[in-house]
Amino acid sequence: MLWNGDRRYVDAQVVNTDLAAIIFTSGTTGVSKGVMLSHRNLMLDAILVQSMFEAHPKDICFSVLPMHHCYECTATFLTCVYSGATVAFSRGLKYIRKDILEVKPTILLAVPAIIENFHNKIRRSVADKLSEKQMRAFEIIDREASRFKVKLPKKVTRDIEAVFGGRLHTLISGGAPIDGAILDSFCNIGFNAIQGYGLSECSPIVALNPAKRKYMKNASAGHVMPFTECKILDADSNGIGEICFRGPQVMMGYYKDPENTAAVLDEEGWFHTGDVGYLDRDNYVFITGRKKNVIIASNGKNVFPEELESYLLGLPLVDECMVWGGELDPNSPWNGIHATVRLNKEALEKALGPEYTPEQAEALIEAQVDKINDDLPRFKKIAHVIVREREFDKTTSMKIRRFVEDNKRA
Incomplete structure (x- = not known):
């Protein structure tokens, strides 16, 4: 188009509140809805994510999910491009292991199913090399390492690090809940393994554990993001109620769907997630379930x-x-x-x-x-x-x- 002199896209005046993308929800509970996100929504969320785990120009981020998934679009692609990091794209789920060994990433963002698969295969590999008594001892050591937040000896972790190419330093789980003990096991190996929480309607990240072990609470979904408010609606005696967020990453609304928009986005700008949980005194979000489930x-x-x-x-x-x-x-x-x-x-x-x-x-x-x-x-x-x-x-x-x-x- 530029070659033919058409400069409409180059010369277009873009305001940060303009619509940038319509991303459809995954549809786990019914029909997908088109989430309208502005340039401001997406870029501010990417910047806030970067402030929590600090990708750098020398990093290589490994992309696993489709780019139309909001988590992948913002947390992997936009965040890493904003940081000047390289993004390497997997050829598909069945090639993940081969691609990781070829790319040797430093940062991996994935969904629990992928991380759990790696964890299970590593545990089985370790179990095959140890006697039953040695395996019980290993599990005790791993558990105690999690408790005191210390790393396992290098001679124990060297082969496991090689599974991820030998250079990985940050592993982030998102898109669904994951057992915090699995992430703690990866931390014991030496990775910064953390969990985040997001929804397409929030661009998507609203909570993320800091990539510093002393601040991690991997039993939680993460710490509320900077410049983001969280409240618990209709909390019971245990402080458990519906989790709501307000911040610069909250969507403009659902595409051509004012009724569903009004059902989740109130007049004060609070997005009602439909998830149930509580906040601790340090502003970490704990999710106990989903209202619809x-x-x-x-x-x-x-x-x-x-x-x-x-x-x-x-x-x-x-x-x-x-x-x-x-x-x-x-x-x-x-x-x-x-x-x-x-x-x-x-x-x-x-x-x-x-x-x-x-x-x-x-x-x-x-x-x-x-x-x-x-x-x-x-x-x-x-x-x-x-x-x-x-x-x-x-x-x-x-x-x-x-x-x-x-x-x-x-």
């Missing part, structure tokens, strides 16, 4: 499936899971809380041998779920486990779509 128990109490899923994902046997409430079908004897799980074949073979049967696998996971139930109040107990071999239907950010009926089935 809440299961109402028979006694009227709220059960957040995310809590139960975190217990299940702590089992080496479980690769993925979705906890949900209701009836399997009108004639089913099972009702209440269900867990649909996809099991890890390597863990099954290790526990049962290579010739295990589906019935043995089901019996094993049910026994482990029974142990989880032993520590839960009656209204939170998982009544039924469904073992699924197929992949779950997911969004582009690898989150399981909760309201797709087929995701509940085997």
